[in-house]
Amino acid sequence: MSIVLNTSTKRPSSVLQTLLRTMIFSGDLVVGELLPSVRELSIEYKLAPKTVNRAMKSLESEGLISIEPRIGSRVLSTTNNSIKGRPVAFILDSNELTIDSPLHFALRSLLEKKLAEKSCPVLCIFSLKMSIDEIVEQLKMARVWGVILDTVNLDLLKRIKEIGIPAVMMDAWVEDAPFDVVLQDNYQGGYKAADYLIKKGFKNIAWLGPIKQSAISRERFGGASSALASNGSCLQPNMCYECHPYHATDTVKKLLTKKNRPDAIISMWHETSITVARVAKELNIKIGTDIHMIGWTTEDRYELFSNAFKPNEIPPTIIWQPEDMAVATISRLTEHSNNKDLPTQRILMGTKIKHPKN
Template identity: 25%
Template sequence: MENINLKTLAAQLHLSTATVSKALRDSHEISDETKQRVRALAAALNYIPNPYASSLRKKSSKTIAVVIPEVADSFFAEAINGIEAVAQSKGYHVLIYLTHESFEKEKAILMDFQSGRVDGVLLSVSAETVNTNHILTLQSHQIPIVVFDRICDEIKTAKVSTDDYNSGYKAAQHLIDRGYKKIAYLSISKTLSISRKRMNGYMQAMKENNFLPAEFYICECTTDDEYNNAVIENLLNNENRPDGIIASVEKLTTSVYSACRRLQLKIPEDVGVISFSNLKTAAILNPSLTTITQPAFDIGNAAASLLFKSFEKKSFQLDAESQSFPSVLHIRNST
């Protein structure tokens, strides 16, 4: 099929490309009669505007980027659905970028956005991200950015997340209420603000109950499943092993359950397990898993809504619009 562009239309109508372009944009400089002729031919030939030419003219790409660590996580899969619901209603495309928890990759992705490839960015930072210079640089290029879930407290913009401190507190208090005393916390990052907040909530609950967790009980896991399996098995194979575990991310659940099985430790009798998770299969695990479940769809939806508000109204102050959605404790048989 021949490529139909402004030139083709102009040649067939004996008009200049500028006139055809203005007619298609409904310019007041063009007569109604000419507009009708142009539109009729454009429709007949199935003319589709080139989005890149269109982007150059309008300085809008009609695209937003979602930068996240991974998609193999129920939280992000659901959050994307929440983001897409807003973007589709606004006629926008959603570009999904994965950092695979690499700070270097995250910096390269944001650097690329400086060129105007996207109109705005929704970001959930990597486990490695230690500073926010790359975000500040992007903001200085007038590209609005909203952080969600894994937020950075320092930057001035809207932050949409859950009540991480309370959730960590709630998880620990629930284990304490069930009689567990030696409670370990599995983190995936020392630098991630949400991981720190969840851990601080856990520490506070432990302190209030006069349980002072040993350094040994705070385990830093990584993106490497095999490494995590080894760390968790080592933790549970110690004579001073914990009797309760808080997994701060969903993917650690499988490692904890598998380690318990290998070591013949019974859940919940020998070890109580609670996980931050949006796993649909939580209720059918062996045993069913007690979870702190985040409102993932709502978080994605709210973050995207704020970004679009900033597109629509230049005076809209993103940094005055942070939102927090409470997570919910689902008690099941693992505790």
């Protein structure tokens, strides 16, 4: 009896592609055997021949079948090591990409651009929407050749390790992670920021942003603290204004209106720096005159960062390159795909201080 595919929510070719992929992985379609012809599949699933052809081409690009002229489409081994056409999964600790995650948008775009050179699509998976079992099943069904992890869920990390798919953590880090980690050099950035202010003669320095929230925030705070300690100083508890980067308005107002406010602020997040610019304008406080600061952003967002400040108030800023991070992550993932026994590494993207053009 013919099967009618449910094509109400997805393209018919995608539905057929998913069905045939499932049958290949389950063993219902045996390696080496020929699939039914395009005409037979068209009749069986009530689809146009061009729709069936589109599905077959997609399966061929995944490396699951071989289209042999005048013979037909033959099922290939699912253990084929070729990565051409197979996706890389990008797993994020979120429900979706939102306006609150511009860095994730940028990293996904960079991954898509760089992996397109290998003819590999990017499969975005939001871990808060799915169980670990569902994530693993999706990875297997999509036949991904690698996983890029922007998550600190240890249970998920351990499960990915168990199934043996090459994986690299990017812009995320947690103690005891069993994978390579590619990060901006947070400690170095924090150190450079504090050292710069110290050498400018500032003594009453405040920290603005998270401290205990993540390994990344602890490293930035640690770098700043180390620079101050090297100069016989420290971040006093009453000068540590801890806040979430996206919800810093009240904390910034408290800092800027303090009776004995600090001489300078270390603001190691793009979002907190933008908030300082906005609140300072509201309070008619001049950055660089009434109070000094050093900010943090990425090279690709520096113009957006600068535009938040008055032209003569743009602060020196710690910057780094997300493109370098994407390239390093893909390179290391490819190395692990070729050699399963590589030792894990911690790879850091350098930071530098960018000064405004006055």
